[in-house]
Amino acid sequence: MVAAVNHDLLFGAATDKIHSALYKHVLSLKHKHLAVLAKVAVLYVKHQKTVKRSIVALIFLGIIERIHRIVRLMTAERKLAASSGGGKERTRRGAQLDKQFFENMKQLIAIAIPGLFSKETGILVAHTVLLVFRTFLSVVVASLDGQIVSSLVRLQGREFLTGIAKWMAMAVPATLTNSLLNYVQTMLAIRFRQNLTEHVHRMYLANNTYYAVGNLDDRIKNADQLIAVDITKFSNSLAEIYSNLAKPTMDAFVYNIQLAKSLGIESLFGIMVIVQMSSGILRFLAPPFGQLAAQEQRLEGELYSTHSRLIEHAEEIALYRGHETEKQTITHKYLRLVRHINRICRLNVFYNMLEDFVVKYFWGAAGLAACAMPVFAERLPGAKRAVAEALGSAATRSNVGAHTKSFVTNRRLLLSASDAFGRLMYSYKEIIELAGYAERVTGLLTVFGEVSSGKYVKERVGMSAEKSLNPDDAEADIVNQRGETVESLDDVEFIDVPIVSPNGDVLVHKLNFHVKPGRHLLIVGPNGCGKSSMFRILGGLWPVYGGTVRKPSMSQIFYIPQRPYLPIGTLRDQIIYPDCAADMASKSTTDADLLEILKVVQLNHIVEREGGWDSVKAWRDALSGGDKQRIAMARLFYHRPRYAIMDECTSAVSMDIERIMYTHATNLGITLLTVSHRQSLWVYHNYILQYDGQGGYLFSKLDPERRIALMEEKQQIEQELTAIGDMEARLKAMEAEAALY
Numbered sequence: 208m209v210a211a212v213n214h215d216l217l218f219g220a221a222t223d224k225i226h227s228a229l230y231k232h233v234l235s236l237k238h239k240h241l242a243v244l245a246k247v248a249v250l251y252v253k254h255q256k257t258v259k260r261s262i263v264a265l266i267f268l269g270i271i272e273r274i275h276r277i278v279r280l281m282t283a284e285r286k287l288a289a290s291s292g293g294g295k296e297r298t299r300r301g302a303q304l305d306k307q308f309f310e311n312m313k314q315l316i317a318i319a320i321p322g323l324f325s326k327e328t329g330i331l332v333a334h335t336v337l338l339v340f341r342t343f344l345s346v347v348v349a350s351l352d353g354q355i356v357s358s359l360v361r362l363q364g365r366e367f368l369t370g371i372a373k374w375m376a377m378a379v380p381a382t383l384t385n386s387l388l389n390y391v392q393t394m395l396a397i398r399f400r401q402n403l404t405e406h407v408h409r410m411y412l413a414n415n416t417y418y419a420v421g422n423l424d425d426r427i428k429n430a431d432q433l434i435a436v437d438i439t440k441f442s443n444s445l446a447e448i449y450s451n452l453a454k455p456t457m458d459a460f461v462y463n464i465q466l467a468k469s470l471g472i473e474s475l476f477g478i479m480v481i482v483q484m485s486s487g488i489l490r491f492l493a494p495p496f497g498q499l500a501a502q503e504q505r506l507e508g509e510l511y512s513t514h515s516r517l518i519e520h521a522e523e524i525a526l527y528r529g530h531e532t533e534k535q536t537i538t539h540k541y542l543r544l545v546r547h548i549n550r551i552c553r554l555n556v557f558y559n560m561l562e563d564f565v566v567k568y569f570w571g572a573a574g575l576a577a578c579a580m581p582v583f584a585e586r587l588p589g590a591k592r593a594v595a596e597a598l599g600s601a602a603t604r605s606n607v608g609a610h611t612k613s614f615v616t617n618r619r620l621l622l623s624a625s626d627a628f629g630r631l632m633y634s635y636k637e638i639i640e641l642a643g644y645a646e647r648v649t650g651l652l653t654v655f656g657e658v659s660s661g662k663y664v665k666e667r668v669g670m671s672a673e674k675s676l677n678p679d680d681a682e683a684d685i686v687n688q689r690g691e692t693v694e695s696l697d698d699v700e701f702i703d704v705p706i707v708s709p710n711g712d713v714l715v716h717k718l719n720f721h722v723k724p725g726r727h728l729l730i731v732g733p734n735g736c737g738k739s740s741m742f743r744i745l746g747g748l749w750p751v752y753g754g755t756v757r758k759p760s761m762s763q764i765f766y767i768p769q770r771p772y773l774p775i776g777t778l779r780d781q782i783i784y785p786d787c788a789a790d791m792a793s794k795s796t797t798d799a800d801l802l803e804i805l806k807v808v809q810l811n812h813i814v815e816r817e818g819g820w821d822s823v824k825a826w827r828d829a830l831s832g833g834d835k836q837r838i839a840m841a842r843l844f845y846h847r848p849r850y851a852i853m854d855e856c857t858s859a860v861s862m863d864i865e866r867i868m869y870t871h872a873t874n875l876g877i878t879l880l881t882v883s884h885r886q887s888l889w890v891y892h893n894y895i896l897q898y899d900g901q902g903g904y905l906f907s908k909l910d911p912e913r914r915i916a917l918m919e920e921k922q923q924i925e926q927e928l929t930a931i932g933d934m935e936a937r938l939k940a941m942e943a944e945a946a947l948y
């Protein structure tokens with residue numbers, strides 16, 4: 208009430224009475240500067256309506272200008288994105304609050320909040336209700352604060368105690384609301400993370416995307432870290448940002464309305480101008496936090512993957528005694544990360560100081576001045592009396608207690624409003640960080656989407672960008688073509704299919720061969736000539752760059768590598784992988800059947816040794832190299848596919864076990880496609896595909912006996928040549944030694 212009167216006196220609806228009273232008072236003022244001030248006040252009171260209208264018009268124009276600026280920014284961004292250098296430019300500048308940010312957020316929010324009536328919307332509504340309630344409580348507390356201090360200066364003990372009791376009563380809903388807000392925010396972050404992670408897992412674990420991202424595409428180096436860490440950070444940041452934006456926005460709105468009532472729209476406008484200008488300066492001086500956050504994540508990822516490599520290859524590294532080299536690599540990665548974090552900390556020291564100064568002290572001082580204005584203005588010499596005369600009883604009601612109440616309430620509201628603005632300022636930094644996370648997560652989704660539809664970005668080693676664009680270049684020509692894969696009932700056939708590595712090396716220009724069921728194929732050739740690569744094309748891991756691949760469905764083809772994969776799970780799971788226990792039951796296979804299979808590969812004793820079918824171990828360490836290969840063969844016998852790709856999968860088992868395995872496989876009617884250098888296996892095959900390592904190959908029928916004889920002859924010749932070479936070398940050495948004397 209008193210505040211409203213003060214407001215009326217200085218900025219409220221002017222009456223002619225007040226006007227003339229003030230005017231008279233001005234004429235009576237002795238001090239020159241006070242006279243100027245009072246003249247301004249009189250001028251203001253006279254044109255108060257126009258001033259108010261101008262302020263509203265200014266606010267309106269300000270909003271229009273903001274919208275115009277956003278539209279201009281979006282148009283500029285669109286043009287930038289359309290030009291070829293747009294992506295690179297953005298990468299250089301880092302994450303920003305631009306059109307791309309809004310598009311990234313739109314895409315991610317659609318995944319994080321799947322619908323209007325989803326659980327997430329419910330949590331958001333609950334969150335909003337709690338935020339509104341908390342703001343309401345803050346306003347009540349501000350008024351209560353003023354009331355308590357006012358009763359204190361008036362020495363009204365009863366009112367004072369009632370005020371304290373009310374204050375304590377407010378604590379219950381206030382603390383409950385705060386605690387619930389924290390809970391709801393955590394729930395929201397978990398829901399966001401769950402939805403995003405499920406979405407990413409669906410994309411990552413479909414269409415061999417997990418393979419292609421690591422092998423055929425260069426854009427993502429550490430998908431594991433992006434999925435496990437970056438999605439979590441983005442989800443937490445998104446849940447936090449809602450609270451950090453919604454609450455201060457609402458606070459600022461509510462408190463400003465309250466303040467406009469008690470201080471007048473003009474003072475509030477003045478404060479807003481100061482806030483706008485100083486926050487503009489702060490934004491201008493802010494370091495590129497988004498870019499820094501994204502860079503930090505990348506460096507964290509590199510450190511993480513170096514540690515993962517150490518764990519994965521611990522045995523080999525330990526046997527090589529490579530710990531010093533590995534330590535250097537890890538330390539180097541760690542120091543890069545630490546240097547970067549230090550840089551962020553240093554930038555933060557300066558920026559936090561500036562931010563604190565502006566937000567806490569500068570804005571605080573402006574607020575204090577605004578609160579004090581009604582009090583001091585009323586104490587202009589003679590003003591109180593002049594206005595009191597004009598208004599009759601108004602000024603007489605004014606007293607110390609009322610002043611204190613309005614000052615304390617206004618001060619508290621202003622502090623809260625300044626705190627709200629401050630939090631909005633701090634959240635600018637958080638939004639920029641969110642933009643960094645959003646960019647990494649949308650980048651992940653984009654790469655997954657493109658890779659799963661066959662679009663890869665990979666640096667072609669030995670093939671420059673210009674070369675790959677040159678249509679006359681034969682290799683570039685092959686890489687830019689597309690072949691087809693046709694599902695056949697029985698046969699495996701390659702018709703004019705080039706074998707091209709992900710780096711763009713053409714290993715074979717046109718591969719042709721045809722295998723029918725029951726006709727086994729042996730594949731031989733020097734290292735790196737493309738033997739396994741042919742299987743990768745057959746398995747659909749590498750693209751078909753030309754010709755036609757005819758093959759049965761993938762469920763009919765089973766792959767056994769040299770180093771078998773052992774999944775996490777029980778001993779049983781090792782045999783039936785990728786089936787699970789339920790699949791096994793649906794095939795009416797029992798543990799006794801599995802034991803029979805293990806007997807074939809002479810591994811039945813491990814069931815007892817390892818503690819039964821249900822025992823779970825780190826199988827990679829628990830089993831020897833030969834055991835692992837025998838488990839892989841047992842897996843083949845459990846699945847009984849139509850075709851088996853055997854990629855040097857018996858290199859660690861003895862010849863007699865290998866013989867038993869091959870005999871059993873052929874007896875089961877499995878057609879074998881084998882890569883092996885062992886001549887003992889030739890007898891099990893009908894065709895041979897021989898690579899010469901120069902891009903050529905020979906596909907022919909295999910006569911094992913003749914081949915073995917030829918190979919023995921060749922080996923004998925090679926041994927003789929080596930012996931001659933050795934003898935010549937020894938003679939030369941002796942001659943050189945003799946020359947010394």
Ligand SMILES: Nc1ncnc2c1ncn2[C@@H]1O[C@H](COP(=O)(O)OP(=O)(O)OP(=O)(O)O)[C@@H](O)[C@H]1O
Nearest residue numbers: 422708709710714733734735736737738739740741
């Ligand atoms: N993921 C990959 N990315 C890039 N290049 C690859 C990739 N996998 C294989 N290559 C390259 O393709 C070529 C053929 O590899 P492949 O594994 O088919 O050889 P291989 O004939 O099976 O050799 P080995 O007998 O040594 O196993 C090699 O030069 C290899 O470096």
